Amino acid sequence: MPRKSDTTGDLERAIDAVTASYDGPEEINNLESAAMPNKRAVIDAFNHLKPAIYLGYYSKRSLNRCNLRYALSEQLYPAYEYLSLQIGRAVTYEQRAGRCPGRGPNFAHEAALGLLNDLPRLRRLLNQDAVAAYQNDPAARSVEEVVFSYPAMEAITAHRIAHELYLMGVPIIPRIISEYAHSRTGIDINPGASIGERFFIDHGTGVVIGETSVIGDDVKIYQGVTLGALSTTRAPCDNAGNLVKRHPTIEDRVTLYAGATILGGETVIGADSVIGGNVWLTRSVPPGSKIFGRARE
Template sequence: KHNDCEGETDFEAKGQAMAIALLERIPDLRRILATDVQAAYDGDPACQTTDEVVFCYPGIEAITVYRIAHELVRLDVPFIPRMMSEWAHKETGIDIHPGATIGNYFFIDHGTGVVVGETCEIGDHVKLYQGVTLGALSFKTDDDGTLIRGQKRHPTIEDGVVVYANATILGGRTVIGHDSVIGSSVWITKSVSPRTTVVLEQPSLRVRGGEKDTH
C-alpha cells in the first residue's frame, strides 16, 4: 500500500511538473504562432485581416495544435500529442506529426491532404499548398524484419521554400535547399540545391467534341 501511494505521488508530481513546464512555454508559443498568422496574412491576397486567419484558416488551426503537441513531445509526454494531432487531422484534413520540427512563419494554404512526417525538418518562412506530402521513401528493417525506429525518414525543407499543390517529397536524406520553388505534382526523392525551381513539363491537352467557335 505504501509503495502504491508513493508511485501515485511520483506520477502526480511528474504530471504537475510537465504542466508547469508547458505553461512556461506559452509566451514563446504565442510569439511563434503570431509569426504563423502573419505568414498566412502576408501570403494570401484573399485575406482581409489577421483575425480572419485566426478564426477561419484550417492551416492555422492545425499548426496551433501541432505547436502545443510538439512541446508535449519535447517534454516526453506519451500518447497525448498523437491524440491531439489526429484530432486536428480529422478537423482540418492536415496531418502534421507532433514529432516534426518546424520553424517560424509557417503557412499552409488551403491545406486539405497535407502530410508532414515525424522526422521532417522545416525551416523558417516555408509555404505548403494543399495535397503536399513530406514523407518517407522506405522503412528500414533489422535482420528479423522488424522496423527500425528512431531514424530520420522524412525530408528537410530549408528556409524560404514554397511547395505547390500535390507535390511529393520523400526520404530522410532529401534536402530542399533554401529559397527553392517546388512545382505542383512533382515527385522528388533526391536533394535540390538552393534557389532552384523544379516543375513538371507542361503536359499536352487533348480536347474532343464541343461546339466550334464561329467568332
C-alpha cells in the first residue's frame, strides 16, 4: 500500500494534468465567458414548482384554507428566486455567445413571474392528465395513486412547465428541466413539443417525443414510442427564423402502442387512429386508420 506522502504527490500530479487540460481550445472549458446557469438551482426551482402544483401530495403539514396561501408561498418564493436568477444567467451567457438577441433587462423577472401566473392553467391541464391516466389504465386504483407514483406524471409535469418557458424564448433552462425528468423517468419529451389536453403515457420507458411534434387531445402513448425526425442533421430554420417542422403531428384521440416509430415533419396520424406495436411509419394516415404489423407465419 503506498505511503500517504506518495499518494499526495500522485494526486497533485493528477490535479496538475487536469488543470493543464484547460489551456486548450476545447468547447467545454467555459472559463472566460459569462457564468452559465447552475443546473442544481434549476432543478431546485422545479422541485419547488412541483409541490406548488400538487401541494396536498407534498406538504408535511395538514392543509386548510387558513394556511394554504402560506404553504404555497413557501414554495413559490424560492421557485421565483431560483428561476429568475438562472434565466438571467442563461440569457447573459447566450447573448455573449452571439445568440438569444432581443431580451431586455427585465426578461428574467418577466419570464419567471409569467410562469408563476400561468400555474393555475397548468394545474388544470395536469389535473386532466392525471384523470386521463386513471380512466385509461385499469391497473390504476385512484387519481391519487397516479399522481404519487406514475413516472409519466412527473415527465408530463416537467414538460408542461418547460414548454411554457420554451414558448417565452427562455434558453437552456427548459432543456435542463426536461432532461432532469428524462433521467428520472426514462421518458424523453423535448420542451418544444406541443401537447394537447388529457395526455396519457402508459408505462413510459423509452418514449421519445421530438421538438416539433404536435400532439392533439386525448392521445394515448405506450412505452417505447418514438415521434422522431427523418434526418439527424442540424435543425433548419425558415426565412422567419422559425424551426422547420421535422417531427410528426398526432391528431386527437390517437392511440400509439408499444414500440411504434413515427417519423417526419409531414407525417400526420389522423384523428381516432390506432397504430399497433412496433409499426414503422414515415407517411400520413387518414382519420380512423388502424395500422398493425403483419403477424409472422
